[in-house]
Amino acid sequence: MPTYKLTYFKGRGRAEIARLLFAAGGVKYEDVRLEGEEWQQLKPKTPMGQLPVLEVDGVMICQSKAIARLIAKDIGMAGKTPVEQARADMICDSVEDLGNKLMFMFTEKDENKKEEKKKEFLEKTLPPILDLFEKLASAEGYFVGNSLTWADVNFFAFFGFVNGFFPGDHLKGYVNLNKVMGNVSSNPGIEKWLKERPESTF
Known part of the structure; x- marks a missing residue:
């Protein structure tokens, strides 16, 4: 090692x-x-x-x-086959794209504009992307295959970041995504x- x-x-x-x-x-x-x-x-x-x-x-x-x-x-935890690895990369790249939409938290100096962008992110940007992630996650709570991969861990880490900035239950109603979060947090x-x-x- x-x-x-x-x-x-x-x-x-x-x-x-x-x-x-x-x-x-x-x-x-x-x-x-x-x-x-x-x-x-x-x-x-x-x-x-x-x-x-x-x-x-x-x-x-x-x-x-x-x-x-x-x-x-x-x-x-990268994926068991080349296709699984590509799918994990796809999820992680998509999480990165979503994360880039949060950059206004660091770059916008005007507090009023920052609040407007925050509202837009939470109400318009986040929900349709979460809808897509919900479809990509399995009913067992995995993005790839039937076991934990770095795609699940990446999603979990990102939502820790989101919840730090915007406290709230942003995954309410997303059954599969909540299972992803649970699978990650329950890993020993x-x-x-x-x-x-x-x-x-x-």
Whole structure:
């Protein structure tokens, strides 16, 4: 088994899917959390000047989805066949697209405009996309095959992010998606991590 070192800021953010996957696979890793000056010192040494970064036997990998996909392959949660792997990628890319629609939370400075965009996201953007995800998830609560994959974990991590910004029951009425969330949170390793992980808003 390789040695892993995951570096990110003091929060969940884009590194949390990697942490959840490590927990699901029972994989030991070094969980490094940086603050301002520490990051400025490390930044020039990273492949693309950004976090998270995963070091695998000393080799640096960046981009959260590339990191998550690598871990998923290592722990057997990437999909059992090439088609299953492509389907998992499809779900994860779709979650990423949805996440990009939340960037206004960081870029919009006008609070009134931010509130308008928040309302539009929750009332117009989110529901039709959730309708599609509901159809893609099985009645057993999996996006791919009949067992947990990184697609399920990615969806779970993203909704932790959504609920942090917009508290509420956004998955009310989505039977399959609630089963996805339950399947992820009841994984023994993830269940333990959720109880023990450092407190943070996002």
